[in-house]
């Protein structure tokens with residue numbers, strides 16, 4: 450008998466943590482953290498200390514109290530005795546926190562499998578943001594490539610690359626004693642690497658799976674216009690073309706496709722792109738993994754912005770060691786203020802103070818990230834602060850974004866092509882919408898085991 454237990458990812462977007470059991474084999478598909486993790490009990494500076502252990506998480510039922518899974522250190526004050534783990538492996542689809550963040554709690558000896566790119570990204574983010582990105586210690590970390598076949602007891606797991614809003618994303622075909630189970634991870638079909646998702650669909654269909662775990666982030670948004678990454682590049686290009694001043698753009702630093710769109714749009718309009726040293730560090734450390742990514746150190750169109758720091762003299766000691774490498778490409782607020790019309794500058798919320806030094810005129814700001822920030826009640830205060838800054842400096846505000854997830858229409862197409870016998874919606878708040886796509890949809894319940 451094969452079973453699936455949903456410790457995360459059931460009727461919620463993200464937090465995937467799915468236990469697959471088949472005879473004596475037990476593996477997890479992802480080990481992430483829900484986006485609303487702990488929000489009922491923690492707020493701003495009231496936060497648990499992950500490094501101390503799981504006691505606070507168990508108290509509120511935030512992490513399942515499952516034996517033979519967590520490390521000795523994490524269990525120290527919890528009342529749950531540390532025992533030899535009974536999990537054979539954890540397979541990670543990609544490096545987003547809702548798929549990896551609870552790896553830090555695992556027993557060190559449990560084998561963890563992830564793509565080469567995923568590991569590189571996690572290393573980069575750990576270096577830059579150790580308090581937010583920490584997967585903990587793992588004695589058996591394995592890296593896979595697309596198309597490899599990994600044996601875990603009698604199971605064979607086949608990772609196949611897919612396109613998502615972060616590089617190094619995979620879906621899996623798990624060959625079980627009952628037949629193949631397909632796990633989509635997070636994917637999309639409307640970006641520049643959609644051929645990877647197409648390859649995943651072809652291989653998954655050829656496996657003739659009896660079950661598919663399908664992401665459904667955008668299910669229920671059937672009306673939503675499905676702009677492609679190419680459309681976004683065009684839109685950004687149009688805004689830059691019309692702008693009479695500096696163009697600020699905000700987008701996630703891990704969204705390499707978006708970086709390329711902004712970079713190309715800037716180039717087409719004869720502008721240079723200004724990024725901060727952290728962004729430069731990310732690009733510099735991904736360039737050997739991602740063909741076509743510009744080299745920060747040699748590309749004359751990329752400039753690196755150093756903010757005024759402690760000494761106010763741009764002394765290298767003012768900056769982290771990993772930020773210093775890019776000093777030959779340095780611009781300061783003085784150059785940016787002078788060259789406004791010739792620049793596109795990456796500008797995140799927490800760097801808005803730089804506007805005081807730059808004193809932009811006729812500037813535009815492109816918000817090119819998840820629109821939840823612009824709509825959600827929970828972001829109201831932050832949004833108002835952003836609006837105040839825009840108003841104060843007379844900056845025109847624009848939106849240009851497309852999702853990292855497949856549209857409802859694309860999910861329908863994926864289901865139709867892969868043709869699983871059973872469809873299990875995950876990573877969605879609209880599991881019911883899947884019933885229009887398939888005759889045998891089984892909706893998972895959080896924490897419950899599903900015999901399949």
Ligand SMILES: [Zn+2]
Pocket residue numbers: 462463464545547548635876
């Ligand atoms: Zn996700």
Ligand SMILES: [Zn+2]
Pocket residue numbers: 543545613635
């Ligand atoms: Zn994701």
